[in-house]
Amino acid sequence: MLAREHDVSAVEAEIWAFLHDEDGVAPELPQRMAGECHRLARLAGSRACGVVSCSETAERMLAQQETKGLEALYSLVETPGGGITNGADLAVRLEEAIKERQPLLVLFPASSIANDIAARLAARLDRPLLGTAVDIEWEHDAPVIRREVYGNRAHQIVKPSTPPPWLATVAVGVLEENTVAASDTEITCLATAAEPVQEMLEGRRRLPASELDLVDADIVLSVGRGISSNAVLEQVHRLAELLDAAVGGSREAVFSGLVPRERQIGASGKWIAPRIYVALGISGSTYHLMGIRDAKHVLSINTDATAPMVGRAKTNIVASIDDIVPQVIAALEKDK
Amino acid sequence: MKIVVCLKPAVVASEFACEATTGAPIRPERVQISEVDEAALQTALDLKKSHNGSQITVLCIADRAAESLLRHTLHAGADHAIKLDVQHGDNIPFDTSAAAKIAAAAIREIKPDLVICGARSPDHGSGFFPYALAAAMDYPVVAGAVSLTLEQNRLTTVRKLAQGWRENYRLDLPAVLAVEADIVQPTHVAVMGRSYREAVGRTVETWPLDKLGMETCPDSLEQEIELSMPRPRRKTAARSKGGSSRNRLKRMKGGSDKSETLEGPPEQLAVEFLQRIRQWQQ
Numbered sequence: 001m002l003a004r005e006h007d008v009s010a011v012e013a014e015i016w017a018f019l020h021d022e023d024g025v026a027p028e029l030p031q032r033m034a035g036e037c038h039r040l041a042r043l044a045g046s047r048a049c050g051v052v053s054c055s056e057t058a059e060r061m062l063a064q065q066e067t068k069g070l071e072a073l074y075s076l077v078e079t080p081g082g083g084i085t086n087g088a089d090l091a092v093r094l095e096e097a098i099k100e101r102q103p104l105l106v107l108f109p110a111s112s113i114a115n116d117i118a119a120r121l122a123a124r125l126d127r128p129l130l131g132t133a134v135d136i137e138w139e140h141d142a143p144v145i146r147r148e149v150y151g152n153r154a155h156q157i158v159k160p161s162t163p164p165p166w167l168a169t170v171a172v173g174v175l176e177e178n179t180v181a182a183s184d185t186e187i188t189c190l191a192t193a194a195e196p197v198q199e200m201l202e203g204r205r206r207l208p209a210s211e212l213d214l215v216d217a218d219i220v221l222s223v224g225r226g227i228s229s230n231a232v233l234e235q236v237h238r239l240a241e242l243l244d245a246a247v248g249g250s251r252e253a254v255f256s257g258l259v260p261r262e263r264q265i266g267a268s269g270k271w272i273a274p275r276i277y278v279a280l281g282i283s284g285s286t287y288h289l290m291g292i293r294d295a296k297h298v299l300s301i302n303t304d305a306t307a308p309m310v311g312r313a314k315t316n317i318v319a320s321i322d323d324i325v326p327q328v329i330a331a332l333e334k335d336k
Numbered sequence: 337m338k339i340v341v342c343l344k345p346a347v348v349a350s351e352f353a354c355e356a357t358t359g360a361p362i363r364p365e366r367v368q369i370s371e372v373d374e375a376a377l378q379t380a381l382d383l384k385k386s387h388n389g390s391q392i393t394v395l396c397i398a399d400r401a402a403e404s405l406l407r408h409t410l411h412a413g414a415d416h417a418i419k420l421d422v423q424h425g426d427n428i429p430f431d432t433s434a435a436a437k438i439a440a441a442a443i444r445e446i447k448p449d450l451v452i453c454g455a456r457s458p459d460h461g462s463g464f465f466p467y468a469l470a471a472a473m474d475y476p477v478v479a480g481a482v483s484l485t486l487e488q489n490r491l492t493t494v495r496k497l498a499q500g501w502r503e504n505y506r507l508d509l510p511a512v513l514a515v516e517a518d519i520v521q522p523t524h525v526a527v528m529g530r531s532y533r534e535a536v537g538r539t540v541e542t543w544p545l546d547k548l549g550m551e552t553c554p555d556s557l558e559q560e561i562e563l564s565m566p567r568p569r570r571k572t573a574a575r576s577k578g579g580s581s582r583n584r585l586k587r588m589k590g591g592s593d594k595s596e597t598l599e600g601p602p603e604q605l606a607v608e609f610l611q612r613i614r615q616w617q618q
Contacts, residue, residue, distance in 0.1 A: 129467075147460075150347065158560050160558050
């Protein structure tokens with residue numbers, strides 16, 4: 001769909017969702033944010049709109065059906081990247097766009113990148129940052145935010161005491177699958193003039209797999225008592241390198257010295273929610289399973305077909321790790 | 337070099353209690369320095385060690401027991417500790433934006449080169465304070481710093497993002513830096529240690545609002561309607577149809593009803609393994 005010039009005359013109440021699909025953001029986040037924006041717009045009786053950094057991103061999201069439920073999609077610049085170098089730049093452009101279109105509410109996912117932009121924007125606009133909402137309702141023409149406070153020992157319900165625009169971040173974990181039917185979304189370029197900003201972003205990089213924290217990893221290989229020797233453990237590390245995964249272990253693996261204490265997964269270690277969790281020789285005690293409760297896909301390799309992990313895993317490979325891991329490494333190296 | 341550290345007295349969340357009749361949560365009275373604020377103070381102390389002649393001033397906005405926390409920072413090695421005395425009369429925590437405006441007024445008096453604070457407090461955790469402060473001061477800001485180096489009035493820092501991503505920033509001073517708890521390892525303040533003994537004669541200063549050129553507290557930008565016990569978000573998804581007790585138990589543990597078991601020669605299983613990983617990665 002082609003971008004068109006913005007028509008200033010037709011301004012009506014809108015609710016915006018900031019959508020971004022840069023590195024470090026979960027791929028399903030934009031479509032979930034679009035769904036949440038659609039829900040709130042229905043409650044507020046206004047238009048649901050998305051806002052993205054550039055037209056290229058807008059067109060890509062539209063093609064991938066990530067904007068279901070949105071009536072319009074605004075891009076801040078036309079050119080790819082558009083010279084936007086950091087959150088400070090983006091906040092300046094968004095501020096201009098907000099002043100022009102005057103949306104009631106702008107929603108951001110509570111991811112580290114979006115939170116940075118939202119906080120900068122709230123400070124520039126002198127508005128509260130209604131932060132990390134676990135639920136948003138619409139009462140008396142204003143959003144009412146419920147958020148977790150004091151380490152989730154209580155919920156605080158707040159509303160803004162300023163006029164719109166309001167800015168809110170939504171906890172990523174509460175965003176649900178967007179089930180709204182696909183509809184026509186119009187791309188509009190809000191050409192904004194960027195001001196120079198003082199912060200100088202020099203670059204963005206991802207830590208190598210070996211340095212990745214378990215909670216940050218998309219794929220986690222976890223070792224247990226089924227690891228027979230140091231040679232097999234080395235192969236697991238090699239496999240982690242090839243898959244860009246982090247290596248953790250069960251409590252038994254920590255006791256055996258296979259992984260350090262800070263890489264223990266389970267009730268008494270780390271609670272993780274990776275996209276893919278691979279259990280290598282782990283029987284799956286209740287306490288270990290608690291730590292991987294939120295893992296999306298679990299694959300288990302174990303010689304014991306009756307281990308508790310079998311009940312948790314989506315795919316169970318009944319075989320010895322000593323046989324499988326070298327074969328997988330060979331296949332991956334061959335593909336390189 | 338002048339460094340200002342902003343502290344927020346964090347309530348001891350483990351002491352949260354409920355009212356017996358209504359079940360409404362009661363905010364604990366006791367406050368402490370949070371892990372992330374300890375890291376901010378330690379970062380300043382480390383900079384003081386590496387930059388001779390540096391002065392650290394700790395600011396704290398509080399209308400209740402902040403004095404002991406500020407005294408602790410003097411014992412740890414801070415040169416000045418200032419309590420910004422703001423009486424707003426009730427037990428509701430101070431609005432972040434208002435707090436930032438008051439802190440900014442005090443910081444203008446001090447004219448520091450660098451302002452350090454925690455990236456987010458453990459109680460509310462919106463992470464808005466450093467940005468609101470930077471906007472009020474018109475300083476550049478980087479939040480979520482996990483490392484920093486300071487050379488010739490220029491700060492180089494690494495910002496922590498999700499999923500192992502990092503951003504490298506370079507900014508000119510004066511600036512606001514909000515640090516993560518893992519930027520440094522806090523050192524233990526030994527009773528009668530050197531810094532403790534040096535702080536014995538020092539007092540915590542109290543600055544009222546009129547000293548900052550403010551007549552009243554800045555307006556709060558948000559209003560607390562209620563503090564309640566946690567409740568899950570209303571579910572809009574269709575309810576599960578039930579199934580056998582075994583399957584329900586499996587779902588409660590996070591498992592799915594459909595699982596597959598693969599057996600066969602290792603070469604074939606390795607191929608199947610990679611197929612599943614690639615499929616799930618998409």
